[in-house]
Amino acid sequence: MTDRGGSPTKVADGASTDAKIPRTERGRRTLRKLLDASAVEFGEKGFHEASVSSITRRAGVALGSFYTYFDSKDALFRALVADMSENVKSSARSALVPNMSALEIEQAALAAFLDFAREHKEIYRIIDEAEFVDPESYRAHYETIADRIRARLEAGSAAGEFRTGLGELEAWAVMGMNVFVGLRYAVWSDNEDVRTSVEIAGAVNALLANGIAKGD
Amino acid sequence: MTDRGGSPTKVADGASTDAKIPRTERGRRTLRKLLDASAVEFGEKGFHEASVSSITRRAGVALGSFYTYFDSKDALFRALVADMSENVKSSARSALVPNMSALEIEQAALAAFLDFAREHKEIYRIIDEAEFVDPESYRAHYETIADRIRARLEAGSAAGEFRTGLGELEAWAVMGMNVFVGLRYAVWSDNEDVRTSVEIAGAVNALLANGIAKGD
Structure with a gap:
């Protein structure tokens, strides 16, 4: 994932079960950033200590954008x-x-x-x-x-x-x-x-x- | 384990790393009851929701006896x-x-x-x-x-x-x-x-x- 120096991964179809589907290329990039940042956050802190605000900060994405795609931290975790x-x-x-x-x-x-x-x-x-x-x-x-x-x-x-x-x-x-x-x-x-x-x-x-x- | 209708299991040597070693047969039985009850409690509720008081209640053992054998819920979990x-x-x-x-x-x-x-x-x-x-x-x-x-x-x-x-x-x-x-x-x-x-x-x-x- 981009945060870890690897190559960026595509947004998988499976992720759309719990994420709202972006309509634009920019939206897809934002969703990808959120998934990649959440992988690092959940991987480092575990689900309970992870926070949506920390994930959006890591992703460089506004908190409001998070809720465009996910209803909750739980929904993001399932999508991940x-x-x-x-x-x-x-x-x-x-x-x-x-x-x-x-x-x-x-x-x-x-x-x-x-x-x-x-x-x-x-x-x-x-x-x-x-x-x-x-x-x-x-x-x-x-x-x-x-x-x-x-x-x-x-x-x-x-x-x-x-x-x-x-x-x-x-x-x-x-x-x-x-x-x-x-x-x-x-x-x-x-x-x-x-x-x-x-x-x-x-x-x-x-x-x-x-x-x-x-x-x- | 006894609580689940199976046959009672022996107290394993490995459990003594984190449990104080009982000196009497009665002590060994108490330790066994605590380990068996904790398996049911941790299995049903998970570590964080599990409580020492609920484990001693399941085991039919006084709360004081718990601390004869274990310093904490963490120590019990490691012993288990x-x-x-x-x-x-x-x-x-x-x-x-x-x-x-x-x-x-x-x-x-x-x-x-x-x-x-x-x-x-x-x-x-x-x-x-x-x-x-x-x-x-x-x-x-x-x-x-x-x-x-x-x-x-x-x-x-x-x-x-x-x-x-x-x-x-x-x-x-x-x-x-x-x-x-x-x-x-x-x-x-x-x-x-x-x-x-x-x-x-x-x-x-x-x-x-x-x-x-x-x-x-």
């Missing part, structure tokens, strides 16, 4: 969770290139997620806080990701690359691997680990492809 | 997180029987965890809230589990059952699978899913053993 879900999705999508194998798609999606989490370390704290501030958003976040992974696993089975019978359970398992590897290596990483996102995703991919049992 | 970590560990251990293969150990440990989480659904909320209330406990909880899984993976490699080169990254991946499968099938389970913990752990075990790539 939806926006982060959407940005995780689009960052994974943008890492895909034509003719990738199903396994290559899993690796590229994870590497893109790790890059995203390294740049936006606050995402874990914000999604995790949603469990308490807005349990529906929290559950929707993971159910949506699991649905997407399941669709990829089923496509891989249909293409003959993955074994058959993969479904929801395997999707939740893959999501859990990715989330915890991200927590350890993108968010809690110490500087001693010099592996790139692609290398880490490659190690996870080897586990996912062939498991841990010794081959014959 | 350590106690839950310890109970997860001992429930997994008690599921092991002699001469299990390394894969069977993973399956039994996960099945035991799923049973534990079904009976103590509040564990997710409490551990997750530790990220905000006591970040060190939160990190220690997962680092400790990851260390234990890593030791099991290395033992499986040494025994020739698992491939070599498994380490911290694979341990975090396995932990993530287990945590998210537990969230979905033990905590968020709807009644439509009638699979037992052993069946769910078996499906995860198949994924862990051989991965998802189609065999030749």
Whole structure:
């Protein structure tokens, strides 16, 4: 996000559930500034300590403009969770290139997620806080990701690359691997680990492809 | 825990970090009642809304007795997180029987965890809230589990059952699978899913053993 030196992210469609939809390009930029500033504010202070006035100050936006887009701090938080879900999705999508194998798609999606989490370390704290501030958003976040992974696993089975019978359970398992590897290596990483996102995703991919049992 | 109709759990050693150690059997029972009551209270209300007086009321223990064992609500919360970590560990251990293969150990440990989480659904909320209330406990909880899984993976490699080169990254991946499968099938389970913990752990075990790539 712009405040953290990263590249600015688009306003995700998902954010419009709780934000009023801007009609102009300038309005879209204002909404983006508010979402980015709120990510920093919620990430640093947590939901309860965060304040709308501090968010508008960080965003360089007038307090009145805030209420053009959001009814409350709660509405902004929900919009931010939806926006982060959407940005995780689009960052994974943008890492895909034509003719990738199903396994290559899993690796590229994870590497893109790790890059995203390294740049936006606050995402874990914000999604995790949603469990308490807005349990529906929290559950929707993971159910949506699991649905997407399941669709990829089923496509891989249909293409003959993955074994058959993969479904929801395997999707939740893959999501859990990715989330915890991200927590350890993108968010809690110490500087001693010099592996790139692609290398880490490659190690996870080897586990996912062939498991841990010794081959014959 | 006794309050939820399950069997009473022992006072874990880990709980003594923040609780004063009882010298008598009666003291141990009082401490156990306080920890069990606090799990229900923190699980239902969250840390901030939970109160010491409500916890002692649930426990049927005098308020003065609380301060015999804990300095504060914070100390109780830390002790509870350590106690839950310890109970997860001992429930997994008690599921092991002699001469299990390394894969069977993973399956039994996960099945035991799923049973534990079904009976103590509040564990997710409490551990997750530790990220905000006591970040060190939160990190220690997962680092400790990851260390234990890593030791099991290395033992499986040494025994020739698992491939070599498994380490911290694979341990975090396995932990993530287990945590998210537990969230979905033990905590968020709807009644439509009638699979037992052993069946769910078996499906995860198949994924862990051989991965998802189609065999030749």
